Amino acid sequence: MIETESLIIDKARFSDWQEMYCNVWSQPESAKYMNWNITTSEESAKIRIMKTIAFQKEHDTYLVYEKSSGKAIGFAGVEEIEPFIYQEVGICLGPDYVGKGFGKQILRGLIQYCKEKFDAKEFLYSTREENSVSNRLAKSLGFTMVSSVPKNDSRDGHSYNLLQYSLKL
Secondary structure (H helix, E strand, O other), X not given: OEXXXXXXEEOOXXXXXXXXXXXXXXXXXXXXXXXXXXXXXXXXXXXXXXXXXXXXXXXXXXXXXXXXXXXXXXXXXXXXXXXXXXXXXXXXXXXXXXXXXXXXXXXXXXXXXXXXXXXXXEEEEEEEOOOHHHHHHHHHOOOEEEXXXXXXXXXXXXXXEEEEEEEEO
C-alpha cells in the first residue's frame, strides 16, 4: 500500500467494481490516452474487476482510492524494466478526479515506493504528446524527455507520439 496526502494506492477488492465502473472504466475521457476500451455494462465491470484482482497478484499495479470518501477513483502501477530502473505502467483517474493534484501525488508515491522498496536509481514516465496535462506533470516533477516514438492506437489506428521521460533518483 502507498499512502499520499489525499490518496491510498492499494490492491483491488471485488467490491470496487461499481466505483471503478462509474468513476473510470465507463468514462471515454479516462480511456482517451490509454490503451484500453471503456466497459459498457455492470456485468462486464464485475468480470473486469476479477481480471484486475488476478493481474494485481502478479504485478505492482493498484487501484487509487480517495482518502476522504474511500472511493476507487483510478489505477496506477510500476514495473522493473532493467535492474534498478522502473517505469509507471499507466496512471489513470476518473474525469471527476482530474485537476485536483492527484496525478502528482500518485506519481510521487510511485517514485518513492520504487526508491524505498527496490532501491530504484531511475524512474521512467511515458505519455502521449497530445496529453498536455500529463506532459506538464512530468516536467513539474523534474523529469527530462529522453525519446519520442511514433505509435498507432490499436483501438482506432490513430497515430501519436509516445514521449518517454526520465528522472534520475
